[in-house]
Amino acid sequence: MNNIKIAYIGGGSKMWARVFMNDLALAEDICGEIALYDIDIPSAEINRRIGERINAHPDTVSKWEYTVNERIGDALDGADFVICSILPGTFDEMAADVHLPEKYGIYQSVGDTVGPGGVLRAMRTVPIYEGFAREIKEHCPGAWVINLTNPMTACTKTLYDVFPEIKAFGCCHEVFHAQEFLCCAAHEMLGIPRPKRRDIVIDACGINHFTWITEANYNGTDLLKILPGFIDRYYESGYCEREGIAPDGFRDDPFLYGNKVKMDLFRRFGVLAAAGDRHLAEFMDNSWYIKDKADAESWLFHLTTVDYRKKDAAEKIEGSRRIAEGTEPVKVARSDEEVVELMKALLGLIPPKVSNANVVNAGQMSGLPLGSVVETNCVFARGSLKPVVSKPLPGDVNALVLRNALNIENTYYGIKERDPNRIFEAFINQPLCSGLSLSDARELFGSMAAATEKYLKAYYPALELKK
Secondary structure, eight states: OEEEEEEEETTTOSSHHHHHHHHHHTOTTEEEEEEEEOSOHHHHHHHHHHHHHHHTSTTOOSOEEEEEESSHHHHHTTOSEEEEOOOSSOHHHHHHHHHGGGGGTOOOSSOSSSHHHHHHHHHHHHHHHHHHHHHHHHHOTTSEEEEOOSSHHHHHHHHHHHOTTOEEEEOOSHHHHHHHHHHHHHHHHHTOOOOOGGGOEEEEEEETTEEEEEEEEETTEEHHHHHHHHHHHHTTTOOOOSTTSOTTGGGGOTTOBOSHHHHHHHHHHSSEEOSOHHHHGGGSOHHHHOSSHHHHHHTTBOOOOHHHHHHHHHHHHHHHHHHHHTSSOOOOOOOSOOHHHHHHHHTTSSOOEEEEEEEEOSSSSTTSOTTSEEEEEEEEETTEEEEOOOOOOOHHHHHHHHHHHHHHHHHHHHHHTTOHHHHHHHHHTSGGGTTOOHHHHHHHHHHHHHHTGGGTTTTOSOOOOOO
C-alpha cells in the first residue's frame, strides 16, 4: 500500500465528496490521510463521520484516516494531492447570477461558466483561488492539484498564474457523457452490445464545457460516420445516454437533456460537441437555443432553477446527516469518475492513462492562444502529465470556441487587475448578452454585482463603471 496525504479544500462538499471517498475506499493500492478543510466546519465534520462509516463497510478495501482542519495550511502541509471543490458563495448568490438577467431577456440553464452568471461567479472565485495558490506554494509546492470547481477554466488559469510551477489540472466529466452517447450510437447502428466508454478512443479539444470530439473510433469503426443515421432517428424525440434511463428520461430531470443541441451542432459542423446541452447553449448567441424557457424546452433541455438546486442540496445535506448518524446505510460502490484512476497513474501504480484535462495551452491546441487554459487529451504517467497535440478544429467551430476563450481570458485579467471596466467589456461580449444595449448591460452588471456584494467588496474597492 502507498501511504499518501490528500488535502481536500472544500471538504464539506455536499455531493462530490461521497463519490470521491467511495472511489478511494475501493482503491486497493493506496491509503493514508484525507485532510478536510472547509469554512463550513460542521459540514466537513459530517464528511469525516461518513468517511469513518465507509471505513467500517465490509466492501471497503482501503481505509483512510479522515481529519478536519480549521486552518488551510494544516490541511495542506505535506500533501501529495490537493482536491479543490468549492461553491463560491451560496445559492443566494447563484440565484442572482442565474435569474437577474432574465429581466433583460437573458436565460441561463447553468450559469457557472460563461454568460453573465459565469462572469460574476468568476469574480467571486478567482480571488479565492489566488489565496489557494499562495497557500499551496507555501505548504505543498510539489503536490498534484486537481481542480473540480467551476468556472473550471478561470480557476485553473488562476492557479498557474499565481504559482507558475504548480502541478495542476482541471477535471470534468462532461466529455464522458459524449463518449456514452457514442456508445449508444454504436450499439444501435452497428447492432453490437453497448461498448464501454473507455473503449471509445477520441480526439477532443476546446475549452471546458465547450470541448469538441473531432475523431471517435471503436475497434476500427469511425463512429462519427455512423452518427448521421443515429441522429436522424432521435433528433425530434431526443435521446438520453445515461444507462438505466429511458431515451426520454431527460423530461423528468432538470439536470438531464435530450442531446438535440448536440445533434443539431453535429449536423451543422460535422464534429461532436462534447458537453451537455445545458452547457453548450450558453456558449452561443441566446437567439440560437435559449431565447426563453419555451425555446430551451423545444430544444429538449431545462433551465435549471436555483430554487430546484436549493431543494436538491437540502435533500443531499439531510441524506449526509442520516448517513453520518448511522440511521441510513452507507453504500460503497465505484463511480464513473476518473480522479482516483488519474491519481494512481501519477503515482505509477497503473500503466499510463489518457484522459481529458484542463491545463495551460503550450501548443497542444493550435487554434487558441498560448497560455490560455484548454481542454484536450493528456497522458498521465508516474510523476508526469503531458498534453496530447489535438487535431485542429474546423475553422467555423474554432471561431466559436475562440470568442469564448478570449472572453474568459479578458474576464480573468480584469479580475486580476481588479478593473471593473475591463470585466464589463468581457461581460457585454458574452454571446448570451448579444441582444443587450450598452446601457442595459451596464445596469445589469451593476445590479448583479450589488446582489453579490458580500463576496466582492473585499476584493473590488470600486465597482463604479465609466460612463
